[in-house]
Amino acid sequence: MLIADVQGIVARCNDAAEALLPAATPGTPLADVVPDWLRDAHVGLNSSGARDAPEAGRAAAGDIDGRYFEAHPTVRDDGSVAWWLVDDTDHRLVREALRMERELSAFLAKASSVLLSSLNLERCMDVTAQMATESLADAALVIAPARGHRLPVVTCLRGGTPETATVTVNPDAVPGLGEALRGFPPVPSRWMDPGGAPAWMKPEGMGPIGSIVITPLPGHGVPAGALVLLRRAEAAAFSEEEEVFARLFAARAGAGMSAARLYAEQSSISELLMRELLPPALHQISGVDFAGGYRPSADHERIGGDFYDVHPATVEGDASLVLLGDVCGKGLEAAVLTGRIRNTLHALLPFADDHQRMLNLLNTSMLSSHHTRFATMVLASAVRRGSAVDLKLTSGGHPRPLIVRADGTVEEADTQGALIGVIPAIASTTITTSLAPGESCVLYTDGITEAKGGPMGGDLFGEERLKRALSGCAGMPAEGIVEHVQMLASQWLGDGSHDDMAVVVISAPRTHHLSAVNGHTRGRYTA
Amino acid sequence: MTTHPHHLQLTTVDEQSSVRIELHGDLDYDNADLLVQEATARLAARPALTDLHLRCAELGAVDSMGLCALLMIARRATEAGVRLHLDDRPARLERLLSLTGTLGHLTAPPPTRPPAPSATEESAGAARPPGPNSTT
Amino acid sequence: MSTGTTHRLSDAEPAERSAELLWNAVSAGDECAAADLLLRLLDEGADPESVLLDVIARVQGRVGEEWAANRMSVAQEHAATAINERAVAALSTHPAARTATTRGRITVACVDGEWHGLPARLLAEVLKLRGWRVDHLGSQVPTPHLIGHLHRTRADAVALSSSIPTRLPTAHAAITACQAIGVPVLVGGAAFGPEGRYAKPLGADAWAPDARAAADLLAREPLPRPEPDHQQLDDLPHLADQEYTLVSRSSAFLVREVFTALEDAFPAMRAYDDVQRERTAEDLAHIVDHLATALYLDDDELFTRFIAWTARILVARGVPASSLPPALELLARELKDFSRAVRILGAGTRALVTDRTTAARITA
Structure with missing residues (x-):
């Protein structure tokens, strides 16, 4: 305890204060014997109105002789101030340690949350490199296990953006790197002589390197890569605590990166398998326009129980074969069955001219005593003749195709037949018709007409509504009709659930005389 | 409020030589199995059965899995020598069956037991069970 | 050439x-x-x-x-x-x-339910011309597809397009999902309002008025990586009152109720044919959808702009817009316990009064 008067002269000093501030004998000016922070606090207290409210005197704090003190003032009746000095050094060290600890765990929590939210390997590598430079190093390299001799490397300087590169090296040529990348046996972090580091390990613009440490990124059963931390020459080398911390960070980064790797492998497998099951992109073939659209029942899936294909004729002048169908069921199981059917029909293409024979052969190949899974489908053969398109249509238990005439009339193609795959002997009728330029034939699955919703909720979209919509589509390009039908159905559904929905449109392209059409006279073209 | 209004409910009535199952609600992807199980159980429990009636007056929507279930029941009934009847069909079911060309197949009389070759020949188109269980 | x-x-x-x-x-x-x-x-x-x-x-x-x-x-x-x-x-x-690829990779997509695909297509082409590698996912992209795509590719950013305001809640979900996996989102399209005013409340990292501006913005500097642990509710704390959820969930019910009440108020509606009745019901459904979206953003203007626009569209189609005020009033009656909904519907009614003079001039 030390008392100083209004003028800032030391009035009294107890033994403890004297031991701490030996020069502070009574009568000496405060300014000469105590650190500046205490003197300032005393001056501040004297000049402020705080004197009137003694208890409100604010504590000051600062170093005295390498230790940390808090000084609590008590204003006495004569205006002098008693400063109670409390050694807070240990407290402060604990608090500082706690703050560090909190910062570190916040950093690790952030690392986990960022790394686990992305399943993309490159992005995980970017994030790892960038975060490592935030609190561990001046620069960081994240190296993924080699593909052949090529190492994918992400480099990041503190405050910079991660850069990706591929270096062609033998990892075993760099001490510690080969082991770290193999991930087995477990190896500790390893120091490296900056002088011995290969050029690709030294980021451009980093300056002289003081220390390098290579830490393996542990994957789960698979190697995930290695983290290389670099510090500048003038920076302190890595302490033991920092190495421990780097390992904790590496564990999280490794977990994130190996999860991303597994996801990438799995998704490339399913991508490959799914590619066969996705509906094809359609376009014009031999003067006939084709367009198709597909929306599977579940938004997270891209395949389902509806399918379509267009097979161009092998001989120019023959008809292309369009097929659109629906197998019972949904999701992957149904999609696998559509794949079988599409393959079978592909094999039956030599009979493409004889729809009934195709359907019969497909039917026989699908019969099974184990289940009654079936498909319904429409076969359409389309060939350009002059400016018209000749069509042959056969339904195997499927909703009838709709034909949109130039004047907006919508006709139902009168073809009928049994569904495919359950009944031992099936019969069907085939019809032929012709599309004039601008006319279209619309094949669809019942997911469209059975879409449940509407403004009042609970109503089926229905065939009538579809026909009404199509009557406004006379003369439209095939893609436009597909898009229009899809939009109407999805608007009808709102956010409701639905079955798979597929539409294919076959159109006879319009022929044109467009030398001098002005914008307001629609429909000046020759049919 | 807790039960879904369209959920399929079945009421089974045993009669002298037939069974009648009354269907209430939708026969679809989510509950088609229910009907197959019920019908299969009845066919197995009554070997002397001659007719299986599905009363469809209160039947709601039938999707492709629903039709798949009806086809399976028809097959099991045929194998058991039982004739399937789809009674009081609502217009929507009628349309579905006619569109898919399945009405005749579903409700055809089973081949007589023991099979007389001439009779099977006549109804072969509609009712011959396929695969290894085929009786011809 | x-x-x-x-x-x-x-x-x-x-x-x-x-x-x-x-x-x-x-x-x-x-x-x-x-x-x-x-x-x-x-x-x-x-x-x-x-x-x-x-x-x-x-x-x-x-x-x-x-x-x-x-x-x-x-x-x-x-x-x-x-x-x-x-x-x-x-x-x-x-x-x-x-054009050769000289820049990074951008994913371009329309929000689910958005079928106006051309603006996004144009942006995709412009970005390609500017040297980006572009993955164009097309219109109506379900958010799970978008996220799956982002996991499989390393896009520097997503450009998300929406022209229909009622898709904004879905857009918000898509924006948050992209950011959660570390990909920043640039938004554009008429849905985001005048000067893109809804881009910020929905947490988008950037907004551009058109394709050219979007391409310039992306060329200037990379969009920063989004902060992790972003919570959707933090953007729009008013959602806690559940009004959006309840209105959007009971949309069909509200349309039915108001439709029936309108028939009582306008006996002429009974003579409508099926198509006319369906159009009317669709108009009501649009009103409810926009009300729900205005509740989502807590923005009266989103609703008043839509109502004024609807009035003009109806007039252009020779349909009297006089059924709009009673429709809003009936809706407000149905939703009387929802204070924000009542406020927004009131603003809609006032907008019609001020807009009617304009509408009258158009018909004259």
Whole structure:
């Protein structure tokens, strides 16, 4: 305890204060014997109105002789101030340690949350490199296990953006790197002589390197890569605590990166398998326009129980074969069955001219005593003749195709037949018709007409509504009709659930005389 | 409020030589199995059965899995020598069956037991069970 | 075929003339003429970006105006759009439009439920021309597909397009999902309101008024990586009152109730045929959808803009807009316990009063 008067002269000093501030004998000016922070606090207290409210005197704090003190003032009746000095050094060290600890765990929590939210390997590598430079190093390299001799490397300087590169090296040529990348046996972090580091390990613009440490990124059963931390020459080398911390960070980064790797492998497998099951992109073939659209029942899936294909004729002048169908069921199981059917029909293409024979052969190949899974489908053969398109249509238990005439009339193609795959002997009728330029034939699955919703909720979209919509589509390009039908159905559904929905449109392209059409006279073209 | 209004409910009535199952609600992807199980159980429990009636007056929507279930029941009934009847069909079911060309197949009389070759020949188109269980 | 020097069409009169010619081809449904015209412009050395934005985008804008003025049906709008789409596809194969990839990778997509795909398509083409590697996912992209795509590729950013305001809640979910996996999102399209005012409350990292501005913005500097642990509810704390959830969930019920009550108020409605009844119900459903979206953003103006626009559209189609105020009033009665909904509907009614004078002038 030390008392100083209004003028800032030391009035009294107890033994403890004297031991701490030996020069502070009574009568000496405060300014000469105590650190500046205490003197300032005393001056501040004297000049402020705080004197009137003694208890409100604010504590000051600062170093005295390498230790940390808090000084609590008590204003006495004569205006002098008693400063109670409390050694807070240990407290402060604990608090500082706690703050560090909190910062570190916040950093690790952030690392986990960022790394686990992305399943993309490159992005995980970017994030790892960038975060490592935030609190561990001046620069960081994240190296993924080699593909052949090529190492994918992400480099990041503190405050910079991660850069990706591929270096062609033998990892075993760099001490510690080969082991770290193999991930087995477990190896500790390893120091490296900056002088011995290969050029690709030294980021451009980093300056002289003081220390390098290579830490393996542990994957789960698979190697995930290695983290290389670099510090500048003038920076302190890595302490033991920092190495421990780097390992904790590496564990999280490794977990994130190996999860991303597994996801990438799995998704490339399913991508490959799914590619066969996705509906094809359609376009014009031999003067006939084709367009198709597909929306599977579940938004997270891209395949389902509806399918379509267009097979161009092998001989120019023959008809292309369009097929659109629906197998019972949904999701992957149904999609696998559509794949079988599409393959079978592909094999039956030599009979493409004889729809009934195709359907019969497909039917026989699908019969099974184990289940009654079936498909319904429409076969359409389309060939350009002059400016018209000749069509042959056969339904195997499927909703009838709709034909949109130039004047907006919508006709139902009168073809009928049994569904495919359950009944031992099936019969069907085939019809032929012709599309004039601008006319279209619309094949669809019942997911469209059975879409449940509407403004009042609970109503089926229905065939009538579809026909009404199509009557406004006379003369439209095939893609436009597909898009229009899809939009109407999805608007009808709102956010409701639905079955798979597929539409294919076959159109006879319009022929044109467009030398001098002005914008307001629609429909000046020759049919 | 807790039960879904369209959920399929079945009421089974045993009669002298037939069974009648009354269907209430939708026969679809989510509950088609229910009907197959019920019908299969009845066919197995009554070997002397001659007719299986599905009363469809209160039947709601039938999707492709629903039709798949009806086809399976028809097959099991045929194998058991039982004739399937789809009674009081609502217009929507009628349309579905006619569109898919399945009405005749579903409700055809089973081949007589023991099979007389001439009779099977006549109804072969509609009712011959396929695969290894085929009786011809 | 490229002449080596290209010229911008934007400030010159040729852009307008070309747009007029393209409009003629598009409105006559002549896709060959449309594609020929555009390819010829490129042959003559026009800048492909300028052809996309100053000719095609301009014509597409006119398609929307013609529809609003009832000079085009929805089906014709789709026909015109399909032709524009094909024209864009034809253009992208022209040698002048072939550009080497010199920049990063951008994913372009429309929000789920958004079928106006052309603006996003144009942006995708412009970004390709500027040297980006572009993955164009098309219109109506379900958020799970978008996220799956982002996991499989390393996109530097997502450009998300939406023109219908009622898709904004879905857009918000998509924005948050992209950011959660560390990909920043640039948004654009009419849905985001005047000056893109809804982009910020929905947490988008950037907004651009058009494709050119979007491409400039992306070229300037990379969008920063989004902060982790972003919570959707933090953007829009008012959602805690559940009004949005309850209104959007009971949309069909509200439409039925108001429809029945309107029939009592307007006996003439009983003589409507099925199509007219369905149109009326659809109009009501749109009102409820926009109300829900206004609740989502807690923004009265989103609703009043829509109501004023609807009134003008109805007038353009010769339908009296006089049924709108009672519809709003009936809706407010149904939702009397929802204070924000009542406030927004009130603002809608007031907007109609001020707008009616304008509407009356249009019909006169």
